[in-house]
Amino acid sequence: MCRLDRFSRIGLGLGAVCAGFFLMGLVWLGCGDDHVLSQSVKRRAHGRELRLEHHMALGFERAAWAGLVVGGAGMMTLSYWGRREVGAGRSEAVGWVRVPIPWRAVVVVGGLSMVVSAGLRWPRLGHSFWTDEAYAARAYVWGVNERASDGGMVHRPVAWSRALFLNERSNNHVWCTVEARVSHWVWRVVGGRAGTEFSEVAMRMPAFLWGVATVGATTLLGVMLAGRGGLAAGLLLAVHPWHVRFATEMRGYSAMLLALVLGLIFLRQALSDGRWRWWLLAAAMNLWALLAFAGCVYFPLVTCGLAAGWLVRGRRWTWLSRLVLANALAGVCFLWTYGPSLSQLSEYLRRGNEVSAYRVTAGWLGQLGESLCLGVPWSVMSLEWREVAWMPSASVAGWATALVAGLLVLRAAAWSWWCPRLLLGPGLMGVGAALMISQSAVMGTLLLIWYVLPVVLGVVLLLGTGPDPWAVGAAGRGRRVMLAGGQVVTAAVCLVVWTGSSLAMGVLPRQPMRDAARVEGARAGSLQAVVGISDQQMKLYVPDVMVVKSAADLEVAERAAAREGKSLLVKVGGWEATRERLPEVAARLRGDEYETVADFPGWEPMFGYRVLQKRPMGLRERP
Numbered sequence: 302m303c304r305l306d307r308f309s310r311i312g313l314g315l316g317a318v319c320a321g322f323f324l325m326g327l328v329w330l331g332c333g334d335d336h337v338l339s340q341s342v343k344r345r346a347h348g349r350e351l352r353l354e355h356h357m358a359l360g361f362e363r364a365a366w367a368g369l370v371v372g373g374a375g376m377m378t379l380s381y382w383g384r385r386e387v388g389a390g391r392s393e394a395v396g397w398v399r400v401p402i403p404w405r406a407v408v409v410v411g412g413l414s415m416v417v418s419a420g421l422r423w424p425r426l427g428h429s430f431w432t433d434e435a436y437a438a439r440a441y442v443w444g445v446n447e448r449a450s451d452g453g454m455v456h457r458p459v460a461w462s463r464a465l466f467l468n469e470r471s472n473n474h475v476w477c478t479v480e481a482r483v484s485h486w487v488w489r490v491v492g493g494r495a496g497t498e499f500s501e502v503a504m505r506m507p508a509f510l511w512g513v514a515t516v517g518a519t520t521l522l523g524v525m526l527a528g529r530g531g532l533a534a535g536l537l538l539a540v541h542p543w544h545v546r547f548a549t550e551m552r553g554y555s556a557m558l559l560a561l562v563l564g565l566i567f568l569r570q571a572l573s574d575g576r577w578r579w580w581l582l583a584a585a586m587n588l589w590a591l592l593a594f595a596g597c598v599y600f601p602l603v604t605c606g607l608a609a610g611w612l613v614r615g616r617r618w619t620w621l622s623r624l625v626l627a628n629a630l631a632g633v634c635f636l637w638t639y640g641p642s643l644s645q646l647s648e649y650l651r652r653g654n655e656v657s658a659y660r661v662t663a664g665w666l667g668q669l670g671e672s673l674c675l676g677v678p679w680s681v682m683s684l685e686w687r688e689v690a691w692m693p694s695a696s697v698a699g700w701a702t703a704l705v706a707g708l709l710v711l712r713a714a715a716w717s718w719w720c721p722r723l724l725l726g727p728g729l730m731g732v733g734a735a736l737m738i739s740q741s742a743v744m745g746t747l748l749l750i751w752y753v754l755p756v757v758l759g760v761v762l763l764l765g766t767g768p769d770p771w772a773v774g775a776a777g778r779g780r781r782v783m784l785a786g787g788q789v790v791t792a793a794v795c796l797v798v799w800t801g802s803s804l805a806m807g808v809l810p811r812q813p814m815r816d817a818a819r820v821e822g823a824r825a826g827s828l829q830a831v832v833g834i835s836d837q838q839m840k841l842y843v844p845d846v847m848v849v850k851s852a853a854d855l856e857v858a859e860r861a862a863a864r865e866g867k868s869l870l871v872k873v874g875g876w877e878a879t880r881e882r883l884p885e886v887a888a889r890l891r892g893d894e895y896e897t898v899a900d901f902p903g904w905e906p907m908f909g910y911r912v913l914q915k916r917p918m919g920l921r922e923r924p
Contacts, residue, residue: 311577312383315626316376322633323372329365351648353641357466360640367636371629382622398521398570401528410532411520418516418539418548422509424807425549426502429815431908433472434551435838441467441478442551443485443499446844454844456496468642471649474553475639476592480507481551499841501551501815508555512548515559519761522566527766533792534765542802543757546811546904553593554751560590561600561755568608575620577627584627591635595642599736600755601628764792806904813901817872817910818842820899827868827914830858832886834875834908846872852885859915869915871895877907 308316341355351359400407430438439445444458464478481504488494488503516539523531538544547554564586571579587601605628612621636643810816814835821827831839832849839846847858849871862869871890873879880887889895895913903909 309385319372319375322368326365326368357641359644364636364640411517414535428810431812466641477553511555518562537761540799556593580623580627584631588631809904812908828862833879873911875907
């Protein structure tokens, strides 16, 4: 007869969760809609695209099977991982977390870093959306405005089913979608706004808050790793231009970075005292990171893999079972919420959308290292290094900083097997990024900068915590002084360059779509067309804009304007890229038929906006 007093409360609770997942799997597999599944198989066999209901059925079927396996295995092994351990680890747990310096210093410095980060990021909240943001706002969050027959505007919102499960272009960050919808709903209800209005600030507010919180969490993690020296980690992250940029976008990157930092903090505590609370919190942070941006999957996998290796080496089998079970349950939760997206991702990749001529080369890696360590402008589309005017020696400083950071990453990674504190250090970020870059190089696909965003955390932790803070007594005094001096110089250079770059980034908008949309021309009632980057997304700001994708489309817009007796405004997004992608259209726009009305620069040249107006016949200039 089984005695319940043998099990802990958490063990019994998790046993109930395992049973729940097992039953959910049985119910879904037994009562699911087989007709929709059979339709999915037939459509895929005949090369036809699947609809949203087909992807949902396929995704939930996978989640049901995962629930059966994990739930069944969890219930069968309950007597092992769920048993009560009297007094286990309690002597090592002091408060919420253990830090080697007074909490007052952590709160003061961390708070100051968060204030600095908020000041640098706040001005960017009101910028107009850029390509992916604008698409996500139309497709997942807010919806679209349409011109009614009476000339007024009618708003068409997005259904919650599409917001949660539609991911046909692989850019629906589910967590960000939900929080942006809720934040915007609060803004609309509190302010009494109409449904046709939207606010970039309201949709970006959650990402802004997560970004500021990440700075404080990084300060805490730095202190846990290196004591007083780690206080600098949060400040370095606060002024890092990459974080300034991505922590103010309506995307999941900001929440992902916070989840990764908190996951490292909780996992460090779990490896210290082995309590269930830390294993569960660490697994919850992995789930949060994946829901925020599934592209970060390499980093939780590397963290859990190295932690499992260290536990095996120490023969801590009970703790290992807790690590495995907690993350397995988090994985089932991920499949039930994100499973429908997985089949859409496979369809998207099968269509070859991500395959391009871009390759990961030695020069590309050098530019990536410099831009990560210094935050200087870097265009993934052209893979060209653009040295900033305010820092002529940026390339030299970038290589020096990249060299120091690279050596520290290698040292941390080499020691990770023996030292759990190094295991949770910045070396993990380097290993995860290496796996991501290797996959991109092997597959020959385009590797965008957000896939290696977590490496920013590794850089600031390395520069903030010092070259070798865990082995101070193992080196001579002269060597320690030399390493500390080099660390101070490197951090000072990065701080100065990052601050200047961050301030410049706050002034120039990423993609001034709204500013270009507000240019109405010489007289009211002009006909508007858009070409280039974010052509479809311009409809968020100008619902009835004509999209130009060829010289023929431009001629149609010109004839329509002449027929209606209106002036024609052509708004070009990404002039640099448009000249390469649509040379015929660019040649027409550069001719004497058009004149530039307004030019709005962006932080990256290819994301600026140029507004041109067709000249009347009598005012054309002959070349």
